[in-house]
Amino acid sequence: MKKFICEQNISNFERLLAETDPALRRTLEGLLATNRRELALIVAEREGAKVSPIARRRNGVDAPGMREQFLSDFDASAHPYMLLDPGPGLQIVDINPAYARATLTNRGTVVGRSLFDVFPDNPDDPAADGVSNLYASLRKAAQTGRADAMAVQRYDIRDESGSFVERHWQPINSPIHDDDGRLIFMLHHVEDVTDQVER
Helix, strand or coil: CHHHHHHHHHHHHHHHHHHCCHHHHHHHHHHHHHHHHHHHHHHHHHHCCCCCCCCCCCCCCCHHHHHHHHCCCCCCCCCCEEEECCCCCCEEEEECHHHHHHHCCCHHHHCCCEHHHHCCCCCCCCCCCHHHHHHHHHHHHHHHCCCEECCCEECCEECCCCCEECCEEEEEEEEEECCCCCEEEEEEEEEECHHHCCC
């Protein structure tokens, strides 16, 4: 029911945005962003990247072994990478040291947790759309079987004190398949472009 309500709200707010005067626009944009975020969180928790049962990875797959098979230089890479399970909850399988540095996190506290529990939208920004945009890109990559490069995305992260700090990223999401063509992981690559974005 909550999913249905979010979908209806999104439809209604999009229609109203096209018809409204500028005074209401900011309020409607905030409501639209909130409902898109809620919908992304609901669907991510229930369906993951929404892959077909045939494409889902099988239980019992040795995640570290598969990671090494597909990403032999994962840990050594200077580029920030996160490996996700495409199933319900979008759990974080691993991050490399570059990703930990870029996102002010560490492997021990994020591995095994849901992506959007670790990286929620900034609650102080009512128009934040990082969660909904990232989920849409992951889902697109999983469904098409091809990498999806996102536009530069504002997605604030928490610092060591738990306060949100502004960050802008250039993300690319890629599906990783086993030898039989089954989707087993999603690879999330980001570059911090905050310094390049005009404020």
